[in-house]
Amino acid sequence: MIENPYYPIDSVVEDIITETPTIKTFVLKPSRPIKFKAGQFMQLTVPGVGEAPFTPSSSPNVEDKMEITILRTGKVTEALHELEPGAKVGLRGPYGKGYPVDKMKGKEVLIVGGGVGLAPLRSLIYCLIEDASKYKRISIKYGAKNPEELCFKRQYDEWTRAAGNVDFTNTIDVPAPGWNGRVGLVTTLLDDLDIDISDSIAVSCGPQIMLKFVTLKLLDCGYEPPQIYLSMNRKMSCGMGKCGRCNVGPYYLCVDGPDMCYDKIKDIPNVFG
C-alpha cells in the first residue's frame, strides 16, 4: 500500500477570526499534527468546491493547530469565507522550501509586507520572535490600502513588545479620516531605512506589482540581489513539482519556492508578470 498524496488530511475549522472586511483567519485542527517551516505552503480543500494554495500564518513551532489567513477573491476563497466553525476541510502539504531562516541568523532581517501578504510573513515573524536573540534585528514594514484593511492590527504592539530588537512601522496608501499614521505606498517606508544593509536580508510578500517596486527600491537602497527573497505567486495545482503549472523560468515555485532569492530570477523576462 502506498499513501495517496492527493488525499487531504481531514481537518476541522475550530475558529474564524475576521481580520478585515476581506480577510479572515481560519484556525484549523488537522486530524494529525502537521510539521511545517515558515514560508512552506499547504493545499487547502473545501470539499465539493476545490483546492487552493495558502501559506500558514501561524507559528511553525505549533504543530497540532494551524492558522491560515485568507483574502476573499474567487471561487474557493469565497466558499471559505462562508464557512462556520465546525466545518470540515482538507489539507495537503506542506510543500516548498520555506524562508531561508538559517541565512537570517545574526543578521538584520527586513520584512516588507503588503495587504494579505503579511499572512505568510506572520509565520516568519513568530518564528523569528520566538527565538529573537538569534537575530540582530527584526524590522517589519507593512502597507495596506486603508486602515480597515490592515491585517493583524491587534498584534503589532505584541510583536514589538516581545523583544527589544523588533520594530514595526505601517502605512496606508491614501489618506483616510481618523488616520494619523503614515500615508503612502509601502515602498515609502524604505525611504529612511536605518538598517546596516551589508548585514541584512530582506524578505517581501504581497501583490506582484508591489514586489516589483519593493525590489527596485531595495536595490536602490543598496541591497544586492542575493540578499533579497520574494514570495512569488503562480497558479498551482499539485504542489509537488509534477503538474508543471507554477514555473518561474526553470524553477517550479512549489518545489524551489514559493520564496525565491531574487538573484536566481532577476534575469527572467517579465518575472513580475
Next chain:
Amino acid sequence: MLFIDSTNFERLLKKLSADGELYVPVLMRLDGFRTVDPWKGAAQMLRCPVANYPDDKSREISEEKFRNVVIVGARACDIYAFELVDRVEIEGEFTDPFYKVRRDKMFIIGADCTECGESCFCNLLGNKPWPEKGYDLNVSSVSGGYIVEAGSDKGKAAIEANKDLFSEARDEQTKHRDEVRSAVLDKLEKQNRAFPRAEEMPDVLRAALTDDVWDEIAAKCVECGACTNICPTCYCFLLYDMKADGEYFQRISTWDSCQVTGYARMAGMLNPRARLTDRVKHRYYHKYDYLVKSHGAIFCTGCGRCIDSCSATIDMRESFKKVSDRVKAGKR
C-alpha cells in the same frame, strides 16, 4: 541472437498479457516507424481519478488493483520518453504513485524503426532509431518474424519461460537487421542535415530570450494545444474536484496544455503568460532549457508528432533553425 516467427510472436503476446492489458499498434505493424499517438496514456491516464472524498479506501493506493500492461512496438523515441517523464513523476521528493505503479507494471516490447517518417528527428537528439535500453524485449523485423533481444531481467525471464517459441537467429538475419539500422540512421541524418542539433539549442535559447523572432514563430499558432497533447514528454496536468452529493467529490488529474490561455491564470485574472508568444515560447524553453536545468535532459525525443499534428504546420526543427540563425546573425 534469438529469432521468433510471427505466429509464435502472437503466442508470446497472449501469454505475456494473460493477466493484464495489451497495447498494440492498430495495424499491429512492427516495421516502419512510430504510431500516430504517443504511448504516454499507458502510464499517465488522460483522465485519472486520484481520490474519492471522503473515502477511507482512497487514503492509500493498493498496487494489486493495477493490471499488468504489455506495450508492443514502442520505438526508441517512445521508450526514451518514458525515461524522461520518469524523472519528473517518480524521482525527487515526491512520487506520483499512479504513474509509478503503472510504470512498474509495464512490460515494454520495443521495435526497431525500419523506416523513418518525414517529421522524425531523433538523430538530432543524438539518439538511434532503434532502442538501446529501457525495454524488456526488443524486436527487429526481418523476413518471416523478428530478431529478439532481452533488455531486462523481466525480458530474460519471459524468454526463459517460453524457450520453445524461439530459435537461434541466422547470420543473414542479423546482418539484414544491422543494414536496415544503418540505412534508417543515414536517412535521418540526410533529411535533418539543415537543422541545428539539439545539444546546441539550450545555449541558443538562452541567447534568444528577448528576441522578437518568437513573435514570428507564434504568429501562425492557432492555440489548439495539439502539440502538447500529442507530445510523449508533455506531462503537465490539472487536478480538479468533481462535485458529487454534499461534501463528496472525486479528485481527478487530467492532461493539460500550457498553450491554452487559462493554464497559468491566477486569482484576480493575473496571468504571467497572457500573450500567445509567451505561451509558444514557454513550450520551447520548458523542453530545451528549463528541464535541462531542473531534470538534466532536453525533454524532446525527436519523434516529430508535434510537427505532424500542428494545425498551423509549425515545424519545431524550422523554428529552431530560425532562432539559431537569428542568434548567430546577432553575434556577427
